[in-house]
Amino acid sequence: MQWKVGKVRISKIVELETVGSTRFILPQATKDEIQKLPWLIPHFATEEGRLKMSIHSLVVETPEHRIVVDTGLGNDKEGRNIPTWNDRKGPFLEDMTAAGFPPDSIDTVLCTHLHVDHVGWNTRLVDGKWVPTFANARYLFGRTEYEHWRNHSETPDKRAVFDDAVQPIVEAGKATLLASNAEITDEISLIATAGHSPGHVSILIKSDGEEALLAGDVAHHPCQMAHLDWSSTADSDPARSAATRRQLFARFADTPTLVIGGHFDAGHIRREGDAFKFIALG
Template sequence: MARTRKYGQKGRSIMDTNHVYRVGEVTVTRVPELILDSNTPEYLYPQWDPSFIQEHEKWLVPGNMDKTRMHIFQSIYTWVLRTKQHTILIDTGAGNDKERIWMPRLNRLKSPYLKRLKAADVTPAMVDYVILTHLHVDHVGWNTQLVDGTWEPTFPNATYVFSKSEKRHYSDPENYPVNSRVKFIVYEDSVRPVIQAGQAEIIEPDGVEFLEGISLYPVPGHSIGQMAVCLTSGGEEALFGGDVMHHPIQVYRPEWNSVYCEDAQQARVSRRWALDYLADRRALFFSSHFAETSVGRVTRTGDRFVWQFC
């Protein structure tokens, strides 16, 4: 069994699968898929200001940016929640065997993700719910796997939960720019099969409790209908924010959108909501792409926010 780490402890490796947190009576296990280390800050954040490095170098290098100060570190993680009633998976990464010609790092992967899931004492058949914060390529890939040439749901007993506006938008190829219409294949190979299998529950996130201790909040902007997952248990809280932030840089510069945000102004509104939520409630933040442990807390200093890994 994976060791349970308290909030103040850091993991030794960002690919360490034996990294488990406890939020009240719920355990949360990080299951990593990929390390991403090729993006420059200028690419990821069009508003990038190089002076940020001098101001924040102490925590940036070497855990979150390489020593040359040329590339920032990110990863692709999924999270397993074990409550008294359910085993819940939040997001499913990039997936194997998927054709992603516009994103070579994710093209036709052969990752040991399912072995890492098993190392966390979870088999696909054990998962009761798969909650998808949004339907982008690096959050839905393991929804399905290739079986005898057909895309079949990876988690045969799970209900896949995602927002109605995400489904409406990404299921229509007319909503993709003409030069990006190849990306419609993400819906075709990773979303449509779970709908056809009768395993999808398509909702309107409204902050109301969806499962005991689990509420889904709308945080659109990065994508049309992105939602955040709030966990409350034993007087403690956590927020799983999807891509409301891609890197701790945005804790300090919440006005900086990533190049992947679809609605710039709404993304800033949702990010500010998440930061206020985390600081006001002292909630633990579980990210999808932060490096190091990918987990931490947000506090306020005056009118600014501060990040601390846990």
């Protein structure tokens, strides 16, 4: 799937798609509640009220750069707290290459945050050692986000993610730490959107008068646009994540800005009552 924003092209590379197995992340999103939001169907939910989500990367091509935003789960990882996320042997890199993006052609990797399902392909296992997957890329991490997980990965699953997907990038000299409002290129800048994680950022793309917002995990699913208080079980600060949702969605509601989620496809935000709804492109 691809979208154009001025001279910028955004391509979605899917690692994993799920239907309905998401209650652990959004427990309030029951089938009955989802069926009350008919604009979610069929693009973001089934007729039965089961959520549709994906784990994916977005390849952002500007006139000068080829950037991967978020890197999914990765292969061969261990210590994840969801069993099926361990020891994966998926074809993600082959799929990227088939789409025209061989790993060596990527010059930048940008992580909206450093959770398990956004950093996995930062590294791959070679001869028993974790090495950068994108050998020619600089990796951009938010400084606040990196320093938090460096200092606060106490649980075994968090420590595993940091040790196999983040720290090897730093040790390889590939990491650059950024302010949460940094400019990346002429077309791309960051927006500080903490709440889901302490240093979460979203990505604003501007080119030839057009705009796109890569929202990351400000919302895991568009149902959170209607229910701003439905904070994910993975949010580090649920109250702040709800406030961030309201602020970010209000900024881009009723505008032509293309919005793409960290786990859902593109659309446009519209105001509806005291909250919002999401209108799919397709």
